[in-house]
Amino acid sequence: MTDREVVEHWHHLFKGTDITRKFAKDEVIESFEVNSLKHSIALYRSRLCDISWFMRALNEPIARMANKEDKCTGRFWEGRFKSQALLDDAAVLACMAYVDLNPIRAKMAKMPETSDFTSIQRRIKAAFNGEQPKSLLPFVGNERKDMPKGLMFSAQDYLQLVDDTGRIIRDDKRGAISQTSQQILDRLNIPQENWLKLTTDFGRLFKGAVGTLQELDVYCEHLEKKRRQGAANCHRWLDSA
Numbered sequence: 221m222t223d224r225e226v227v228e229h230w231h232h233l234f235k236g237t238d239i240t241r242k243f244a245k246d247e248v249i250e251s252f253e254v255n256s257l258k259h260s261i262a263l264y265r266s267r268l269c270d271i272s273w274f275m276r277a278l279n280e281p282i283a284r285m286a287n288k289e290d291k292c293t294g295r296f297w298e299g300r301f302k303s304q305a306l307l308d309d310a311a312v313l314a315c316m317a318y319v320d321l322n323p324i325r326a327k328m329a330k331m332p333e334t335s336d337f338t339s340i341q342r343r344i345k346a347a348f349n350g351e352q353p354k355s356l357l358p359f360v361g362n363e364r365k366d367m368p369k370g371l372m373f374s375a376q377d378y379l380q381l382v383d384d385t386g387r388i389i390r391d392d393k394r395g396a397i398s399q400t401s402q403q404i405l406d407r408l409n410i411p412q413e414n415w416l417k418l419t420t421d422f423g424r425l426f427k428g429a430v431g432t433l434q435e436l437d438v439y440c441e442h443l444e445k446k447r448r449q450g451a452a453n454c455h456r457w458l459d460s461a
Contacts, residue, residue, distance in 0.1 A: 223261050227244050230264040233277055240264075271303055282380075302423075307431025307439055308370060310408040310458055314415070315430065318422035322388045325420065332382055340382060347375055377404055385419050414457050425453045433457050 223231070228242050236244075238254050240260050249257055266370075267273040283296035306312045317401035324331040332340045342353045350360045352375055359378055360370035371378070381401040388396065397405070398413050405415055418425070428449035431441050440448050 221265070226261055226265045226268065229324065231269055236260070275289075284386070304426060305429040305431075305439060307429055307435035308409055308458075310432070310459070311430040311435075313381075313404075313408065314410075314458075315416040315422055316378075316418045319383060320382050321386050321389065321419055325389060330390070332379075332386055340379075343375060344379060347379060373404060377401070381405075385416070388416060389420055410458065418457055425457060426450050430454060430458070 227236065231240070231244060234244075235241075237256075237260055239257050240284055242253075243249060243257055249444050277308055286296050287356055303316075306315055307340070320332060320335070320338060323335035323338060324332070329335040332338070333344045334343050339353075339356055340354065346353045358370040359367075359373050359375040360368050361374050363364070377400055380398060380405050382396050384401045397415075405412060410418070415458065429436060430450070431439070431454060433448075433451060433455050436448050436454055437449060451452070
């Protein structure tokens with residue numbers, strides 16, 4: 221982004237300084253103000269591509285609104301966000317299903333379609349109309365030439381897999397992995413028992429990058445990391461045949 225774009229983006233979120241506001245309005249910047257302006261722009265540029273600042277800007281107003289609504293003060297969010305690299309299709313699908321099934325595990329909903337404010341509910345509603353939500357990464361089917369960017373499964377198969385898994389992890393429901401879902405797990409090379417462990421304990425199993433050992437090796441080599449954090453669990457739950 222240009223310096224002007226950086227300042228304009230920052231001013232959408234925060235007030236900025238007197239000098240950056242002058243700069244945005246094309247007013248004259250005095251010579252003694254130039255260094256301060258350059259410092260502010262460099263700081264804004266850094267923060268605009270920093271996920272910590274993004275989450276801070278997102279979380280703070282939500283927390284204030286929630287505390288006002290509940291007429292209380294104090295912490296609203298349970299803890300800080302966590303960013304993990306998902307290195308292959310198995311890791312992506314397992315993490316997606318784990319997040320989509322959060323309300324089921326917490327007994328806040330009985331079925332994915334009744335899990336309010338979740339991406340899985342939006343995918344299900346769109347599927348009724350034969351569509352996919354435009355704001356979510358789409359499922360594009362099997363790998364092929366000139367394929368668009370997206371997840372290499374069908375939306376219907378993923379929804380079936382999440383539904384089957386949700387029925388199994390519910391205490392009041394006897395569920396089973398269907399043949400369609402089993403075919404997905406076979407493609408991912410994940411046994412059923414491993415899949416159930418991944419979709420119930422993903423957050424506790426992995427603290428760093430997630431994927432097969434082969435993908436983890438490539439990832440660590442690219443980032444010049446000497447230690448493969450979480451290699452044991454990656455091997456145990458994602459490398460099993």
